[in-house]
Amino acid sequence: MTTGAGRFAPSPSGDLHIGNLRTALLAWLFARSTGRSFLLRIEDLDRVRPGAEERQLRDLAALGLGFDGESVRQSKRRARYDAVVDALGERGATYECFCTRREILEAASAPHSPPGAYPGTCRDLTSRERDERRVSGRSPAIRLRADVTEYTVTDLLHGSWTGAVDDLVLRRGDGIPAYNLAVVVDDGDAGIDQVVRGDDLLASAPRQAYLASLLGIDEPVYAHVPLVLNTEGKRLAKRDGAVTLADREALGETPRDVLAMLARSLRLAGDGEHPGTADLLARFDPSALPREPWIVDMSA
Numbered sequence: 001m002t003t004g005a006g007r008f009a010p011s012p013s014g015d016l017h018i019g020n021l022r023t024a025l026l027a028w029l030f031a032r033s034t035g036r037s038f039l040l041r042i043e044d045l046d047r048v049r050p051g052a053e054e055r056q057l058r059d060l061a062a063l064g065l066g067f068d069g070e071s072v073r074q075s076k077r078r079a080r081y082d083a084v085v086d087a088l089g090e091r092g093a094t095y096e097c098f099c100t101r102r103e104i105l106e107a108a109s110a111p112h113s114p115p116g117a118y119p120g121t122c123r124d125l126t127s128r129e130r131d132e133r134r135v136s137g138r139s140p141a142i143r144l145r146a147d148v149t150e151y152t153v154t155d156l157l158h159g160s161w162t163g164a165v166d167d168l169v170l171r172r173g174d175g176i177p178a179y180n181l182a183v184v185v186d187d188g189d190a191g192i193d194q195v196v197r198g199d200d201l202l203a204s205a206p207r208q209a210y211l212a213s214l215l216g217i218d219e220p221v222y223a224h225v226p227l228v229l230n231t232e233g234k235r236l237a238k239r240d241g242a243v244t245l246a247d248r249e250a251l252g253e254t255p256r257d258v259l260a261m262l263a264r265s266l267r268l269a270g271d272g273e274h275p276g277t278a279d280l281l282a283r284f285d286p287s288a289l290p291r292e293p294w295i296v297d298m299s300a
């Protein structure tokens with residue numbers, strides 16, 4: 001047993017579908033089974049759909065997933081993110097980038113840099129070149145001056161995993177803190193030492209862990225869990241049918257039925273069984289978790 005905390009960090013850009021709910025259940029099980037508290041963070045820096053947050057909270061509560069303490073809202077923490085970016089800047093660890101998305105896509109990547117990585121166009125601009133670009137009216141993004149090109153993290157499901165690190169954006173040109181920065185600062189500030197989330201974010205973990213190391217934050221225990229896919233092997237989405245808890249309720253299912261479906265998919269329940277979250281916690285064994293995606297047909 002340990003102290004520390006796990007978390008679920010939804011973006012209120014829409015309703016949670018059963019893939020998100022399954023990840024939330026897993027994050028809860030990982031946290032609770034290791035004696036950690038479980039924190040909720042609302043990642044509302046970017047796209048927010050009115051009412052989505054309320055529905056997400058309702059769905060999590062209806063499934064029996066409880067959180068500790070007050071939830072954290074990223075939009076309230078802008079000053080904190082700015083302070084971290086500025087402090088990195090004072091250490092010479094950042095630079096201004098005037099590139100548009102299109103210019104980055106068009107620029108040939110530097111030799112040895114991973115595909116899609118920022119080619120470093122603005123890394124070594126002189127102050128005069130920076131002034132010229134500023135005069136043209138572009139407000140710069142702030143990038144990390146990374147001194148590695150890859151970094152290795154340890155993941156409970158993926159083992160030792162090495163991925164690319166480039167000069168990632170810390171603050172966008174429109175002033176919004178970047179996701180990678182906010183996640184690392186938030187997890188560090190909240191004492192979150194266990195990060196359980198969908199494995200679509202595994203590729204982001206090396207750059208986040210590297211950034212954490214620069215900020216003196218210990219790397220969390222990572223568990224990037226398999227996603228839920230549709231019958232075409234694509235990530236589950238709204239158009240795949242009755243995929244949200246409200247959709248399932250409209251078909252006559254209860255939250256307990258949905259929890260049972262998620263539990264079966266994790267091999268934590270048998271057919272016809274309706275265990276509660278406490279039962280699932282008693283049965284949870286991370287080493288027995290399915291390692292492959294859960295493929296569902298929700299169109300019926």
Ligand code: GLU
Pocket residue numbers: 009010011043183196197201
């Ligand atoms: N807000 C992100 C999402 O909803 C999750 C970020 C994270 O868990 O690090 O996909």
